[in-house]
Amino acid sequence: MIPGGRLVVLGKQGAGKGTQCVRLSHHYVIPHISTGDMLRGETKAGSELGLEARQYMTDGKLIPDGVVLKMVAQRLDQDDTRTRGFVLDGFPRTVAQAEGLDDLLDPASLDLAINIVVPTPLVLRRLASRRVCEDCAAIYSTAAPPRVGWICDVCGGEVIHREDDTEAAIHKRLDLYEQETQPLIAWYRIARKLVSISGVGGPDAVSDRLVAAVDDHRSVGAFGVPLPSSRTVDESDAVDDEASHAWPVTAGPSERSPEELS
Ligand SMILES: [Zn+2]
Numbered sequence: 591m592i593p594g595g596r597l598v599v600l601g602k603q604g605a606g607k608g609t610q611c612v613r614l615s616h617h618y619v620i621p622h623i624s625t626g627d628m629l630r631g632e633t634k635a636g637s638e639l640g641l642e643a644r645q646y647m648t649d650g651k652l653i654p655d656g657v658v659l660k661m662v663a664q665r666l667d668q669d670d671t672r673t674r675g676f677v678l679d680g681f682p683r684t685v686a687q688a689e690g691l692d693d694l695l696d697p698a699s700l701d702l703a704i705n706i707v708v709p710t711p712l713v714l715r716r717l718a719s720r721r722v723c724e725d726c727a728a729i730y731s732t733a734a735p736p737r738v739g740w741i742c743d744v745c746g747g748e749v750i751h752r753e754d755d756t757e758a759a760i761h762k763r764l765d766l767y768e769q770e771t772q773p774l775i776a777w778y779r780i781a782r783k784l785v786s787i788s789g790v791g792g793p794d795a796v797s798d799r800l801v802a803a804v805d806d807h808r809s810v811g812a813f814g815v816p817l818p819s820s821r822t823v824d825e826s827d828a829v830d831d832e833a834s835h836a837w838p839v840t841a842g843p844s845e846r847s848p849e850e851l852s
Pocket of ligand 1: 723724725726727728742743744745746747
């Protein structure tokens with residue numbers, strides 16, 4: 591039997607986080623829990639939580655930790671997550687949310703927080719070719735378009751190039767992301783739950799690195815410190831990469847990850 595897992599995946603826009611979460615979900619037979627998808631679902635269904643979330647978005651405010659935590663708590667309480675685990679996508683965003691997640695999981699705990707690292711020039715290239723479904727937010731690219739025209743394979747919505755996918759706007763969002771996420775990444779590093787993986791290369795190469803990192807971590811036990819693995823670095827994938835390395839979880843809080851140096 592394939593062992594499940596309790597995973598969090600972090601990564602800036604363009605890191606391929608969504609794609610890799612789906613792949614991890616299939617590989618370990620664990621539900622992919624995307625808080626973005628859940629919020630869209632709740633909003634569409636007009637639930638109490640959805641209406642509350644929409645109000646914050648309409649007001650241009652971040653949805654408070656408590657609202658997101660309530661939604662995640664409901665989802666984690668279902669049978670599939672209880673028995674198999676999960677891969678969380680888009681959550682936690684803050685240290686407070688990460689602490690809330692720990693409380694929800696207690697007495698069990700998170701297995702691993704995986705940070706997918708990509709250099710900014712590569713993100714810019716990826717986002718320039720990115721296309722998004724207006725209705726369900728499914729992601730395509732000029733290299734991997736929908737099957738028919740620019741009609742979404744998932745929901746039939748229109749697939750567009752977002753106006754805010756300009757270089758200046760992307761830089762701004764990336765800066766904001768780094769500011770927001772740095773404390774969270776440091777928090778997971780101190781908790782010895784963090785592994786940073788290069789997101790450079792094709793989706794298959796990146797998935798292989800992620801799976802190797804999870805399996806390595808499992809092989810040394812939940813509280814062990816994984817040894818640096820040669821399998822998490824693949825030189826052949828580093829074609830357009832300025833920083834293609836895997837950073838094992840052994841980095842102490844005083845060391846800076848390439849994420850912080852970029
Ligand atoms: Zn769609």
